[in-house]
Amino acid sequence: TILVLDFGSQYSHLITRRLRELNVYSEMLPCTQKLSELSWKPKGIILSGGPYSVYWDDAPHVDPEAFEMGVPILGICYGLQEIAWHHGKNVLAGDKREYGHATLNIHAHEGKSSHIDQLFQTLEKDMEVWMSHGDKLSHLPPSFVTIATTPNAPFAGIAHENKPYYGIQFHPEVTHTRGGTKLLKNFAVGVCKAKQDWSMEKFVDKEIARIRAMVGEKGQVIGAVSGGVDSTVAAKLMNEAIGDRFHAVLVDNGVLRLEESQTVKETLTKHLGINLTVVDASERFLGLLKGVSDPEKKRKIIGNTFIEVFQETAKKIAEDAHGSSRQGEIEWLLQGTLYPDVIESISFKGPSATIKTHHNVGGLLEGMHLKLIEPLRELFKDEVRALGTNLGIPEDLVWRHPFPGPGLAIRILGEVTKEQLRIAREADKIFIEEIRAAGLYNQISQAFAAVLPVKAVGVMGDKRVHAQVVALRAVETTDFMTADWFPFDGHFLKRVSRRIVNEVDGVCRVLYDVTSKPPGTIEME
Numbered sequence: 184t185i186l187v188l189d190f191g192s193q194y195s196h197l198i199t200r201r202l203r204e205l206n207v208y209s210e211m212l213p214c215t216q217k218l219s220e221l222s223w224k225p226k227g228i229i230l231s232g233g234p235y236s237v238y239w240d241d242a243p244h245v246d247p248e249a250f251e252m253g254v255p256i257l258g259i260c261y262g263l264q265e266i267a268w269h270h271g272k273n274v275l276a277g278d279k280r281e282y283g284h285a286t287l288n289i290h291a292h293e294g295k296s297s298h299i300d301q302l303f304q305t306l307e308k309d310m311e312v313w314m315s316h317g318d319k320l321s322h323l324p325p326s327f328v329t330i331a332t333t334p335n336a337p338f339a340g341i342a343h344e345n346k347p348y349y350g351i352q353f354h355p356e357v358t359h360t361r362g363g364t365k366l367l368k369n370f371a372v373g374v375c376k377a378k379q380d381w382s383m384e385k386f387v388d389k390e391i392a393r394i395r396a397m398v399g400e401k402g403q404v405i406g407a408v409s410g411g412v413d414s415t416v417a418a419k420l421m422n423e424a425i426g427d428r429f430h431a432v433l434v435d436n437g438v439l440r441l442e443e444s445q446t447v448k449e450t451l452t453k454h455l456g457i458n459l460t461v462v463d464a465s466e467r468f469l470g471l472l473k474g475v476s477d478p479e480k481k482r483k484i485i486g487n488t489f490i491e492v493f494q495e496t497a498k499k500i501a502e503d504a505h506g507s508s509r510q511g512e513i514e515w516l517l518q519g520t521l522y523p524d525v526i527e528s529i530s531f532k533g534p535s536a537t538i539k540t541h542h543n544v545g546g547l548l549e550g551m552h553l554k555l556i557e558p559l560r561e562l563f564k565d566e567v568r569a570l571g572t573n574l575g576i577p578e579d580l581v582w583r584h585p586f587p588g589p590g591l592a593i594r595i596l597g598e599v600t601k602e603q604l605r606i607a608r609e610a611d612k613i614f615i616e617e618i619r620a621a622g623l624y625n626q627i628s629q630a631f632a633a634v635l636p637v638k639a640v641g642v643m644g645d646k647r648v649h650a651q652v653v654a655l656r657a658v659e660t661t662d663f664m665t666a667d668w669f670p671f672d673g674h675f676l677k678r679v680s681r682r683i684v685n686e687v688d689g690v691c692r693v694l695y696d697v698t699s700k701p702p703g704t705i706e707m708e
């Protein structure tokens with residue numbers, strides 16, 4: 184295992200990520216981790232970048248034990264400053280330096296200690312690297328040599344003469360640094376001799392064993408499922424670990440897509456063997472949404488009602504479970520939290536600071552005395568997909584676009600009525616069907632049909648009609664923070680528009696949304 188100590192850089196998680204791509208197992212912990220408290224010995228330590236200056240009074244520092252453990256250390260950006268600081272506090276100048284691309288000049292040290300050149304082995308001589316701001320070394324710490332420079336950074340890379348300690352000012356973990364993954368491999372595999380044996384199969388075995396140990400022989404777990412990738416994968420993993428002692432709950436909130444709750448039920452129970460309770464609370468939700476057109480109010484109503492319904496259902500399931508021969512209380516709540524959600528909470532202020540909860544289950548923990556179980560918290564989205572495939576979840580579901588908790592309520596602009604719901608469902612079905620038929624589904628990150636709160640005039644079968652307007656939205660994005668609209672060709676849009684107007688009663692016009700995010704958002708409300 185390679186230990187990544189996080190000093191709070193926005194790129195820290197990418198280090199873990201790249202190592203996993205190399206099949207090297209790594210764990211990221213806050214930089215203040217006491218190393219004597221670890222139950223395992225790392226093969227190597229990577230100190231991440233961070234937004235501080237090492238000479239600030241309140242700057243975080245690595246446990247000095249790191250330099251006593253006899254393991255290789257690689258410092259990146261702030262991590263380099265940390266290594267320099269540890270070896271002589273007067274080697275730093277406090278001026279901010281370059282940001283962005285730079286060309287790295289690698290210095291070979293043939294004949295000296297063999298480890299020195301190992302970091303840059305087989306890398307191009309003029310490597311393009313990505314720098315991010317930080318302080319400069321004013322001169323080398325004692326016993327260190329320069330292994331790389333850039334036109335602006337005379338100490339862009341340094342190495343200890345006798346020990347496997349390296350510092351680099353650029354970020355090898357970002358894709359802008361060409362050869363960055365190779366450099367990390369040189370460190371992890373070459374210098375640290377870490378094994379490249381991490382795999383999804385191993386993750387599954389380890390995680391199942393961990394869940395069983397946590398939950399015990401009788402413990403029971405409850406969790407909400409939505410039909411989305413994360414909750415389904417988490418549910419399947421629980422099912423593999425503890426079978427029917429995991430209770431999945433699907434709340435039909437009345438604003439799901441066409442035939443969604445039946446489809447989810449079919450997949451989860453028939454194909455995946457998950458113990459699922461479906462609660463049809465659609466009338467309750469729709470009743471509360473009546474007359475409400477403000478988007479945030481709609482979200483609140485759906486979020487709060489979801490919590491109420493889930494808690495009522497959990498209580499019933501718990502009573503049934505208690506009455507049955509299975510015994511055991513429900514003590515655990517499953518959440519499909521992913522790694523990007525936990526990153527913020529493992530900054531050096533400590534892991535307990537904040538644990539981000541899913542939009543829709545945020546309030547559950549307060550009202551129920553449950554402990555949290557998050558089996559996906561080490562994984563990135565594409566790893567969750569790989570895990571899903573590994574667990575036998577159908578590919579269609581594994582690659583499904585995200586669907587928001589407030590569902591069609593935020594895709595029907597203005598008040599949600601049954602008529603608008605019918606239109607949204609039917610139009611969305613046609614749009615997605617055509618996207619799949621054109622082989623575009625996996626190129627698009629999210630797509631849907633929305634219903635605008637206006638009517639427009641049209642002429643259908645020689646008659647003048649006054650009917651609803653449907654807006655289509657399809658975007659490409661990697662992080663859902665920024666997005667661009669998908670450039671369908673005209674023939675595709677023509678086909679979808681013709682089908683929607685012909686097949687969906689009460690629609691006379693179809694628009695395509697050509698707004699990027701920002702300034703638009705992905706959803707229309």
Ligand code: XMP
Nearest residue numbers: 482542585586587588589663700704705706
């Ligand atoms: P926006 O519209 O903010 O959407 O650009 C970004 C991503 O978040 C989803 N989204 C939500 N998901 N509850 C959710 O569970 C919500 O209230 C919500 N609002 C937006 C949206 O579908 C997109 O994937």
